[in-house]
Amino acid sequence: MHDDLNWAIGGEAGDGIASTGKIFAQALSRAGRHVFTSKDFASRIRGGYTAYKIRTSVDEVQSVVDRLDVLIALTERTVDENLDELHEESVIIFDGDRTEFSDFEAPDDTVGLDIPLKSLAEDAGGAIMRNIVALGAVCAVTDFPIENLDESLEKRFGNKGESIVENNKQAARLGYEYVNDEYADVENPYELETTDNDYVLLNGDEAIGMGAIAAGCRFYAGYPITPATDVMEYLTGRIEQFGGHVVQAEDELSAINMALGAARAGARAMTATSGPGIDLMSETFGLVATSETPLVITNVMRSGPSTGMPTKQEQGDLNMMLYGGHGEVPRFVLAPTSVAECFHKTVEAFNLAEKYQLPVYLTADLSMAVTERTYEPDEFDMDEVEIDRGKLVDENEISAWQNEKDQFKAHAVTADGISPRAVPGTEGGVHMSTGLEHDELGRRTEDTDVRVEQVDKRNRKVETAEERENFDYREFGDADADSLVISWGSNEGTIVEALDYLDDLDVRVLSVPYIFPRPDLTDDVQAADDVVVIEANATGQFANVVEHDTLERVDRINKYDGVDFKADELADEIKQTLEA
Amino acid sequence: MSSENVRFTDFKSDKQPTWCPGCGDFGTMNGMMKALAETGNTPDDTFVVAGIGCSGKIGTYMRSYALHGVHGRALPVGTGAKLANPDLEVMVAGGDGDGYSIGVGHFIHAVRRNVDITYVVMDNRIYGLTKGQASPTSRPDFETSTTPEGPKQPPVNPLALAMSAGGSFIAQSFSSDALRHTEIVKEAIEHDGFSLVNTFSPCVTFNDVDTYDYFRDSLVDLSEEDDYDRHDYDQAKDAILDADKEYMGVLYQDENSTPYHEAHGVHENMAELPDGAPDGATDLVREFY
Numbered sequence A: 001m002h003d004d005l006n007w008a009i010g011g012e013a014g015d016g017i018a019s020t021g022k023i024f025a026q027a028l029s030r031a032g033r034h035v036f037t038s039k040d041f042a043s044r045i046r047g048g049y050t051a052y053k054i055r056t057s058v059d060e061v062q063s064v065v066d067r068l069d070v071l072i073a074l075t076e077r078t079v080d081e082n083l084d085e086l087h088e089e090s091v092i093i094f095d096g097d098r099t100e101f102s103d104f105e106a107p108d109d110t111v112g113l114d115i116p117l118k119s120l121a122e123d124a125g126g127a128i129m130r131n132i133v134a135l136g137a138v139c140a141v142t143d144f145p146i147e148n149l150d151e152s153l154e155k156r157f158g159n160k161g162e163s164i165v166e167n168n169k170q171a172a173r174l175g176y177e178y179v180n181d182e183y184a185d186v187e188n189p190y191e192l193e194t195t196d197n198d199y200v201l202l203n204g205d206e207a208i209g210m211g212a213i214a215a216g217c218r219f220y221a222g223y224p225i226t227p228a229t230d231v232m233e234y235l236t237g238r239i240e241q242f243g244g245h246v247v248q249a250e251d252e253l254s255a256i257n258m259a260l261g262a263a264r265a266g267a268r269a270m271t272a273t274s275g276p277g278i279d280l281m282s283e284t285f286g287l288v289a290t291s292e293t294p295l296v297i298t299n300v301m302r303s304g305p306s307t308g309m310p311t312k313q314e315q316g317d318l319n320m321m322l323y324g325g326h327g328e329v330p331r332f333v334l335a336p337t338s339v340a341e342c343f344h345k346t347v348e349a350f351n352l353a354e355k356y357q358l359p360v361y362l363t364a365d366l367s368m369a370v371t372e373r374t375y376e377p378d379e380f381d382m383d384e385v386e387i388d389r390g391k392l393v394d395e396n397e398i399s400a401w402q403n404e405k406d407q408f409k410a411h412a413v414t415a416d417g418i419s420p421r422a423v424p425g426t427e428g429g430v431h432m433s434t435g436l437e438h439d440e441l442g443r444r445t446e447d448t449d450v451r452v453e454q455v456d457k458r459n460r461k462v463e464t465a466e467e468r469e470n471f472d473y474r475e476f477g478d479a480d481a482d483s484l485v486i487s488w489g490s491n492e493g494t495i496v497e498a499l500d501y502l503d504d505l506d507v508r509v510l511s512v513p514y515i516f517p518r519p520d521l522t523d524d525v526q527a528a529d530d531v532v533v534i535e536a537n538a539t540g541q542f543a544n545v546v547e548h549d550t551l552e553r554v555d556r557i558n559k560y561d562g563v564d565f566k567a568d569e570l571a572d573e574i575k576q577t578l579e580a
Numbered sequence B: 001m002s003s004e005n006v007r008f009t010d011f012k013s014d015k016q017p018t019w020c021p022g023c024g025d026f027g028t029m030n031g032m033m034k035a036l037a038e039t040g041n042t043p044d045d046t047f048v049v050a051g052i053g054c055s056g057k058i059g060t061y062m063r064s065y066a067l068h069g070v071h072g073r074a075l076p077v078g079t080g081a082k083l084a085n086p087d088l089e090v091m092v093a094g095g096d097g098d099g100y101s102i103g104v105g106h107f108i109h110a111v112r113r114n115v116d117i118t119y120v121v122m123d124n125r126i127y128g129l130t131k132g133q134a135s136p137t138s139r140p141d142f143e144t145s146t147t148p149e150g151p152k153q154p155p156v157n158p159l160a161l162a163m164s165a166g167g168s169f170i171a172q173s174f175s176s177d178a179l180r181h182t183e184i185v186k187e188a189i190e191h192d193g194f195s196l197v198n199t200f201s202p203c204v205t206f207n208d209v210d211t212y213d214y215f216r217d218s219l220v221d222l223s224e225e226d227d228y229d230r231h232d233y234d235q236a237k238d239a240i241l242d243a244d245k246e247y248m249g250v251l252y253q254d255e256n257s258t259p260y261h262e263a264h265g266v267h268e269n270m271a272e273l274p275d276g277a278p279d280g281a282t283d284l285v286r287e288f289y
């Protein structure tokens, strides 16, 4: 009996693939099973191949693998697209009544279940429910209690009324019974156990949105762009309950400037976008840094350059975030390494922005943003969230900072590089800020000494942060291994799973969530015999950084075809690279 | 500082303006400071956002909370600040190039959003800071370094743009008519919604056509026209589209328009935060069960 199950539904965009997948994922999660989902979608609303994949197990799962056990094929192309992953125990559910499937035969060594999805759905109340019929069939194939699917259908359709929920439940029943009646003699190798565990299921964009609210973000301005839009959609309708507001701006230039205005007025503010939007925000990014405004800028990366492949995975914007913008300005770059870390790093990003009064890039990538994963709810413990507003001062504190002219020094040169911060409305704190070089009072200057003093002051914040914060890596694998694998951002889960396939090869894995400032990897790299940096881009942007920092050559594994790393494939590549 | 004893000089910074002697921006700024003081504002509760250009330097010369941003993007900054703290008096200022060229997209959207801010555009029909190129409000035959034979394009009509975007307060003033200018800006501040004040602020260095004399002779002051009703949309439309005359005063006001914060229920000062996650945040996690 297999418990670790890889499931997929595939068809054309517009076939309801995503919502069907989500319903099943939620049913599994509610049944106390771990779930990891991935989506393959084309950049169009109708037409084009789309798939939603789920890996589920009673143990934790954090990547996709190259194996497909149960496939709902709404089109014949779905089977073709997944041929490589099918095996002799794979079950393919299709509707032979559809002309497309009229002379379809399931590939050799797979089990084809021809189910009249559409007509059963019509029996239940409407052809639109054919995907639900298929889910009912899946329950039969996998011995999964159909009651768990019922709960998920109630959650999905509850607000559409009792009869819609009942019809859907009925549709699922018909699919379930059809398999039990017509294919009773088919050997069933799968059995999905349920457990009493409580899990929550969410994706990276949602985790970022939830983290923002938890961290006290009150103002969000953004312009829709795949794959960052979900952050805005999550916040819309929720942030208001916490006294906040979302503005859909006319473009990214406006979005970042609105967020800047709100931040200067004292709100915790954020904007989120993807690569092309980051480009547009660059000019204001410099203003945010020079005016020392705390701001969180989320970049959910997709494949570039230009409009690239909007719905495909890449980690190609690291250079842009590290070095982008004219002139030299301090910034922090955080790269969460999992869906849960999207939450925690978002909270941290807001604290860092205010403590050091600078822009913080928070970067996820497409895979992590759209991937749903199960976690124990405790992982998102709101009682653990702390809000640190740094040197935000009130009128009483301001008097201590006043100079002989009775003026507040918003850019005071301090030992730690951080000045007191007063927001409009605070008595006595009146000052002006500008993107021009300025003195301690915020007044424009071209005085050479003042210029140097202010540049040093701003850069000193980074040193201060390096002393005070814990910009560390996460570590996995065998601590004593001679081979070192380094990763940043979302590849962590896949690499951890790849360890299971590495057999006799021991490796130590460092997963780095802080791109700047970042942990010093010199000792780790020098102590290892072989080092490989894994990232989803062509030129090895992080590998370059590691080489620069450690003055050691490293090997690279790069993937830039737009498709996620897969654990088993990656294991092979690691082996080949380290043993070469 | 309580608002009763605020004088307009309290809004003056100790930095001497570097504007050319005679520049129209002096008068525009003085009127803005007077209007702020006379409407009961203090430097502590005022946030001035400025664009880039000679006009944009205004934030430096005024004394209030201020931000001098990047070229063309002052309106979004003002919008964010006002929404984050509705108690602030937010005033945005910049030039015709800043507002109607690089920033024209934001202008249209700021008008239609109707956020309660006052936007003063110092319109000199030229780019001052970059030393005399054509601006979107320059005349078609106005010869400049980049348009030796004139731009040969019709100028932007900012009042018409504002009207077409649903503007609820559309005014025009003249920097050297100190009393009227102050009055108009005061009305703009008191208007509940987005207010545009296009202020003719002559550039004495680069523009020898749109001069003080020209505006003094040609501007028709609507406050002296008995039969002009600023609440009459059609009358306002005719005046705004009138190709033969230039007007001073409030051309149009819709006192019943719904400002953004009313329409969207944004009334809170977002600066106040607890030490931890807000009450009710745990419900956010429950949603994912």
Ligand SMILES: Cc1ncc(C[n+]2csc(CCOP(=O)(O)OP(=O)(O)O)c2C)c(N)n1
Pocket: B052, B053, B054, B055, B056, B071, B094, B095, B096, B097, B098, B099, B122, B124, B126, B127, B128, B129, B130, B135
């Ligand atoms: C992105 C960008 N492009 C160009 C400039 C150069 N620039 C500075 S001011 C200005 C025009 C200003 O004209 P206007 O807004 O009419 O203001 P004035 O100086 O006449 O008051 C330009 C083009 C800039 N600062 N930033």
Ligand code: SF4
Pocket: B018, B019, B020, B022, B023, B024, B025, B054, B055, B124, B128, B129, B202, B203, B204, B205, B206
């Ligand atoms: S160049 Fe023109 S706009 Fe600029 S300060 Fe001089 S007179 Fe004023």
